[in-house]
Amino acid sequence: MTEPGKESPYRNRSVEENLDLFERMRAGEFEDGSRVLRAKIDMSAGNLNMRDPVLYRVLHASHHRTGDKWCIYPMYDWAHGQSDSIEGITHSLCDLDFEDHRPLYDWCIDQLGIHHPQQIEFARLNISYTILSKRKLRELVEGKYVTGWDDPRMPTLSGLRRRGYTPEAIHSFLDRIGIAKRDSIVALADLEFSIREDLNKRSLRVMGVLNPLKVVIDNYPEDKTEELDAINNPEDPTAGTRKVPFSRVLYIEREDFREDPPKKYFRLAPGQEVRLRYGYFITCTDVIKDDKTGDVIEVHCTYDPKTRGGSSPDGRKVKGTIHWVSAAQAIEAEVRLFDRLFIKENPLAVDEGSDFKDNLNPNSLEVITALVEPSLINAKPGNFYQFERRGYFCVDTVDSTPGKLVFNRTVTLRDTWAKIEKAQKK
């Protein structure tokens, strides 16, 4: 690279000859790759882009506007400045890779003497555990590693939207991370914070059990059903309340019961009392297991009728509050649990002979059938909710139908317990 480049044998061709060649190339007289028109700049330039760069090459490709009329195609450096100029752009922003190209961008525009926009380069907004390169993203789409450009795991705008990211959250994320010229990888946590912040204020709360465990309240009448009041959004009093059915047989989250609870576990366990959100206090009295596997398949409890709505007249406290659905009224819904698309913070950092696709997270999608409260029967595609204690979910805009609801998990809630438990295991 320290040596000047070799000059093309055609470097000193006359203007007339070049013009003639241009016409003939355009007309389709030559094969792809057989002729080229270059700018005459400086073969000894340290910036390789200035060593007589190609301006036009022969390419027999159909264009969406001009069809097959032109058989040549301009190079980016030559065409880009002109497009910017014609559009009257004042500042042309691009990524750091093009810093080397700015002298050529300027050169081309100056030669033409046209309006000169200013090109300014910035670092890409990389996010950990994903990639931004459109070409690589395309590999994922074409290789069927994802379902399409709008796969909720994709960092594309359409993917983020389908995942449940609001424009407001995306904007606040962008404001938060800023932009500069140094290579960086923003932590995924920043993005997640932005969407939680927005959805916390706006989403309606609802109860949905992702991994159901049957609970029978032995002292509750078999044929009775009540309608309990539930708050739609504690962050927004104007969101009102709704009715949630309650009955003798319920489902709770499997992880909200532990036969052998660790320290500081506030949820259901033998002999332990918890609050069913907006329901009653219940105490676990019995556990039924599968004879063969030993797995807990059903939990029996008694409820305190005086705690309706979730508070006790005697003022006694329970530390845990868990969500639930009434077995008879709950509706089934498909729920898609997404996780990071890649297992490595920087998926592009690979060893020799390895490919970024080797860093794909094999568990980036888990599809389950959940039980959700009946009010969701009217959920429309694009609606977003907070499934209490679980996370934010939105109705899929592509696959959800009135008969079969499909929810996408946008992001989980912050999980302090998970942190505590992890710390306890250490």
Add this chain to the structure above:
RNA sequence: UGGGGCGUCGUCAAGCGGUAAGACACCAGCCUUUGGAGCUGGCAUUCCCAGGUUCGAAUCCUGGCGCCCCAGCCA
């Protein structure tokens, strides 16, 4: 050993000669019918390193070191 850039908290990021903003993360406490949310407090005596200039340097100068990008008829 050519050219172009960049180096400030775990991650982003202000700062542009007057004595290190802010956010996320993290830690501690309060509060809580979501272990959510909220609230309070903590979190860079030091800015890649070494010299120098200056009353005063993350900011100026000199010299190092480290990282990224460029040899497509890709963008």
